[in-house]
Amino acid sequence: MPAPAPGYVVLLPVKPPARGKSRLVGIESHQRADLARSFALDTAEACLAAARVGAVLVITDDSYLAADVARLGAAVIPDGVSGDLNETLVQGALEARRRWPGLRPAALCGDLPALRSADLDAALAAATGSRAAYVEDAAGGGTTLYTAPHDLFRPAFGPGSAAAHRDGGAQPLAGELRSLRHDVDTLEDLEAVRRLGLGPRTALATVRVGSLG
Numbered sequence: 001m002p003a004p005a006p007g008y009v010v011l012l013p014v015k016p017p018a019r020g021k022s023r024l025v026g027i028e029s030h031q032r033a034d035l036a037r038s039f040a041l042d043t044a045e046a047c048l049a050a051a052r053v054g055a056v057l058v059i060t061d062d063s064y065l066a067a068d069v070a071r072l073g074a075a076v077i078p079d080g081v082s083g084d085l086n087e088t089l090v091q092g093a094l095e096a097r098r099r100w101p102g103l104r105p106a107a108l109c110g111d112l113p114a115l116r117s118a119d120l121d122a123a124l125a126a127a128t129g130s131r132a133a134y135v136e137d138a139a140g141g142g143t144t145l146y147t148a149p150h151d152l153f154r155p156a157f158g159p160g161s162a163a164a165h166r167d168g169g170a171q172p173l174a175g176e177l178r179s180l181r182h183d184v185d186t187l188e189d190l191e192a193v194r195r196l197g198l199g200p201r202t203a204l205a206t207v208r209v210g211s212l213g
């Protein structure tokens with residue numbers, strides 16, 4: 001059976017690592033930045049390897065991270081609306097439509113260091129259709145993936161985002177999708193996803209942290 005044709009562009013918003021992941025407490029600031037950068041790069045690489053992903057558009061104001069993800073093969077644009085994730089994603093979707101008019105936008109958290117391309121492909125395959133769709137996180141209540149046709153693309157990330165997406169007409173995607181549901185905000189989250197198998201950069205970064213290695 002031939003591989004499915006790519007149908008999606010992944011929008012991957014990433015805060016500058018020096019400012020991101022403030023809830024990774026108990027480690028040094030440079031270690032926190034190292035982990036945040038590693039999360040984003042491992043997430044981007046898994047997206048680029050997914051059969052249903054035709055392009056990855058990283059949205060970040062960090063020039064070093066931008067260069068790193070560009071070397072992986074992702075496109076990069078600056079954050080257009082600093083402090084407003086959902087408006088940033090809307091602008092990113094508009095740019096994605098300009099660049100890849102045949103691809104449907106899918107907004108994804110940039111902190112999925114155990115992400116497997118197969119889980120992402122399974123979710124995107126299930127989302128194909130005229131409705132918006134989302135993946136609820138493992139903790140419950142949050143969202144790790146949101147996708148919709150361009151004319152329905154209205155992300156609602158933030159507290160209670162799963163309910164907000166559902167109330168907005170989006171379909172919750174079923175299935176285990178373990179690596180897609182486990183984002184990382186705390187060291188406890190990181191310890192949980194280690195059992196799923198970390199991406200290579202995150203695995204090295206946890207060793208450099210020491211207490212996690």
